[in-house]
Amino acid sequence: MSDEIRGLARGDAEVPLSVLDLATVGVGSTPSESLAVSTELAKRAEEWGYHRFWVAEHHGMPGVASSSPAVLIAHLAANTRTIRVGSGGVMLPNHAPLVVAEQFGTLHALHPGRIDLGLGRAPGTDPATARALRRAADVDPDDFPQQVAELTAFLDDEFPEGHPYRRIHAIPGEANARGVGRPPIWLLGSSGFSAQLAGLLGLPFAFAHHFSAANTVPALELYRSSFRPSEVLDRPYALIGVGAVAADTDAEALRLARTGALSMLRLRLGMPGPVPTPEEAEAYPYSPLEQEIVDGWLSNVVFGSPETVRRGLDELRERTGADELMLTTNINGGAARIRSYELIAQAYKMA
Template sequence: MSDLNYGLHSATDSNNRRLSTIPLSILDLAPITAGSTATQSLQNTLDLAQHAEKWGYLRFWLAEHHSMPGIASSATSVVIGHVAGGTSKIRVGSGGIMLPNHSPLVIAEQFGTLESLYPGRIDLGLGRAPGSDQLTSQALRRGPGSDGQDFPERLRELRDYFQPVSGSSMRVRAIPGEGLNVPIWLLGSSGFSAQLSAALGLPFAFASHFAPDYLLPAFDLYRGHFRPSEFLEKPYAMAGVNVIVADTDAEARRLATSQEQQFLNLIRRRTGQLSAPVDSMESIWTPQEKALVQRQLGFAAIGSPETVRARLEEIIQETQADELIVAAQVYDHKARLRSYELLAEIKNG
């Protein structure tokens, strides 16, 4: 499998690495907004993917979360099929599948089926977090769950199912899946997956859209320990960024209050649908909560096209990312579409 199977672009020289020279992708959380339904959310997700394909985004990933009233992508493989079936060229995948929740065989079969249906367009991004609370994890796994420490063994088993088998071997086989080049990415918010990605010569994506503090050390760890493989000759690092673009800074900041309310609810250990934007957050959060939310949103670009362009150029220079994957938790679907359209214009302008 070559870099081309991953849809990777050769990294540009660090001196020339700019927004215009690296790919942009989308991480969609399939938000269920207050007063809406999962049906509408999944329709919006497909609509966004179709527009993203037209606007030139490289890939469209969906994330596995469970027991969250505001996220409709819990059956991630099913939603990937929904999006891939409604588009024609954009890469579609998981950002990511939480492998400890699943049998590696089942994931190999699911993504083998997706790759068979949509050849050359499917990405399998894997994480080791539960993507849920402890009770939900137990319900998913029907017994004592993994704490993620066996992730390397589960990953090895999953990758083995994609290997071709000669003859009529009686071993357990993933059909479809066996012999298919399904690109695997490792995702993380700490050094664990950075080290494992480096050791295996796989591309690495860091969840800096919600855990920015360790991004730079993780990228250094990944790049410093990278071993070339049959998959990659050089390290390839993707960074998650929250981006909301509007015609003015004030409008973008107001749209961003939906995302801020969502992060605030997580801090307060509450769940709920994505809230409508508000004029001010000051009466909603305490100073301590404000500081926590702003820290979690440290890698964000929110504002007018000029403001966002400048901020993203800073992020690219700081991280030397090979690719950015953008999340935008915006309440109004038309405003979310407009944000991604403006971002594409910034990149291509």
């Protein structure tokens, strides 16, 4: 089992809490300001005792400034000292595995023991943008297992004799791996495909409960039943991403959570934009169908006072058996985002 995850093995200690950040851009702010908030949040999360800080890859979304995880990870790692920093995730079909191996090999060489490489199989964007990223129209998400194998081989310098890439070296990735190992690879998913693949490969698994809550328990059960011990893990390790918003009162937390819900609704309607203000979310004229969508979304967000949020997170952890909870807070207002994580840390007596 990896040293990092061995140290997190569940016992009497609290489940580790981590952060998934999208560098959320709200109405009235700019991407530069949002990235500055993310930097401050990473520093504070480290102080409060959060275990890891991941950033997600999205493209063409005005409300998300984290389009380039490797660049942002380099900045965040350079501005922190101990917290693990990684991708939640790199959408591997968008990138050549060699490029990812070189990027994360470089990050791992700069910050050994602190970098996580989370991989997803979805494009994280629309088809036209995906084609622009890949420079090809024939990349199939079902090729994901082969892409993961290729990336791993580049990081480990373990292509077999006769393989066309045998003579290619991902520097500093594979050279660094011979010294201090490679960054841990996680598989991310919102369905059973990556859950089963992670289990078969003996890798840690991160499930997107925050936007696929109905699939959480079945996917985790599939991951655990499919699991085969590996050099990385001798037993399953599952993390779930959870939408969470804490404020001083339940009412204020709901007011903030509605900004993220309206942002999500507009994205589903094909009208993505910056995360609206609380006033805008309150005044929006929801149709019955739109209200149903928003209510459904909010039903899977853990929001409220610090005590309310802790109860909700504890219940979710107990119901799913998750080994780690990764909190994502996509609301309008950088100060409110930072405050939410602080209140949750206080509720768990971390801060």
